[in-house]
Amino acid sequence: MQKTTLLLAVALLLPWPAMAQEATFTTKNLTLETALKMAQAALKSCRDSGYQIAVAVVDRGGNTQVVLRDRFAGPHTPSTAQRKAWTAVSFRGNTSELADATQAGSIQSGMRDIPGALALGGGLVVDSAGSMVGAIGVSGAPGGALDDACAQAGIDAVADDLAF
DSSP states (O other): OHHHHHHHHHHHHSOOTTTTOOSOOOOOOOOHHHHHHHHHHHHHHHHHTTOOOEEEEEETTSOEEEEEEOTTSOTTHHHHHHHHHHHHHHHTSOHHHHHHHTOTTSTTGGGGGSTTOOOSSOEEEEEETTEEEEEEEEEOSSSHHHHHHHHHHHHHHTHHHHOO
16 A cells, blocks of 8 residues: 555656646747838838828737828827727737628627727738737728738738748
8 A cells, every 4th residue: 555655646746747837938029120110111001002091010919019100191090000900919810801700790799899999901910930929000091901901011021020
């Protein structure tokens, strides 16, 4: 019986996978410089197409890093761009897709009642090596697809930087 008790005691002292979890973890996030470069490229893309927009970039936690507003963009566009970026990172999906998935009557329509969430095109998730590192939101172009295009131009401008 003592041998069984000794084996049980030793087994209990061995690290079990569930008990051996680390106390901290490491994540990747956008740098301010990368966020700014992305925002400037998105703004330039829309400006070159004749659109006055605002653009916002948030980190992976939804914290705003950069907001830029072109001189003639509407007064609502900075907060709209920020909400689009926040929504993309919060729901881990591009807002054009969320706009379709959350229509009235759909199972996900309740998402539209969450304070701050905005299911309109123009918010794109920013990935780096398979990890979400933030999101970009654009507001002010005539339609969500054009906001998406400008946001994508911002991401494309930092694609090499994101391959870290």
